[in-house]
Amino acid sequence: MKRIAHLIAGTTIILGIAHVSPAAAVGEMPDKQTCASAKSGIIAGGCIATDREKGNCMACHSFTGIERTRLQAGNIGPPLVAVKARYPSQKRLREQVVDASQFNPHTVMPLFGKYRILTDNEIDLIVQWLYSL
Numbered sequence: 001m002k003r004i005a006h007l008i009a010g011t012t013i014i015l016g017i018a019h020v021s022p023a024a025a026v027g028e029m030p031d032k033q034t035c036a037s038a039k040s041g042i043i044a045g046g047c048i049a050t051d052r053e054k055g056n057c058m059a060c061h062s063f064t065g066i067e068r069t070r071l072q073a074g075n076i077g078p079p080l081v082a083v084k085a086r087y088p089s090q091k092r093l094r095e096q097v098v099d100a101s102q103f104n105p106h107t108v109m110p111l112f113g114k115y116r117i118l119t120d121n122e123i124d125l126i127v128q129w130l131y132s133l
């Protein structure tokens, strides 16, 4: 009986892996393969934002859909929610990511553009992703 239970558990795990959809919906954490092939758009932006060696935004922020990922949200910064409603233009949003010190000289948010932590293209993609939250 125990062996059968193990077998069932094993099969479920294998089926679970097979079910990872290649094109994750917005807010879901896309798998590594999807991230590697996503060169543009919201998904690519989300991949960069949640890459620990790139944006690592979740170190300080929660964001819409994070509960559907395995990521743990930080609470040093405000939750990134309803971004489009709060930012009438992407320009102001981009400036926040490029150089947060413009708006708060004592900010702890990394100056992603100013210190070249991210490239212009990476920031553009992150802004697209932010606008979808």
Ligand code: HEC
Pocket (backbone or CB within 6 Å): 049, 054, 055, 056, 057, 058, 059, 060, 061, 076, 077, 078, 079, 080, 081, 086, 093, 096, 097, 100, 103, 104, 106, 107, 108, 109, 110, 112, 126, 130
């Ligand atoms: C080390 C912590 C930290 C990291 C990492 C960080 N932020 Fe922030 N962020 C903050 C804090 C704190 C604020 C609040 C404003 C301030 O103090 O400058 C903020 C504010 C913001 C705001 C404006 C607040 C709002 O909801 O309108 C946006 C947008 C934002 N961050 C996006 C990002 C993105 C995108 C990333 C990743 C590329 C990121 N942040 C990474 C700490 C961080």
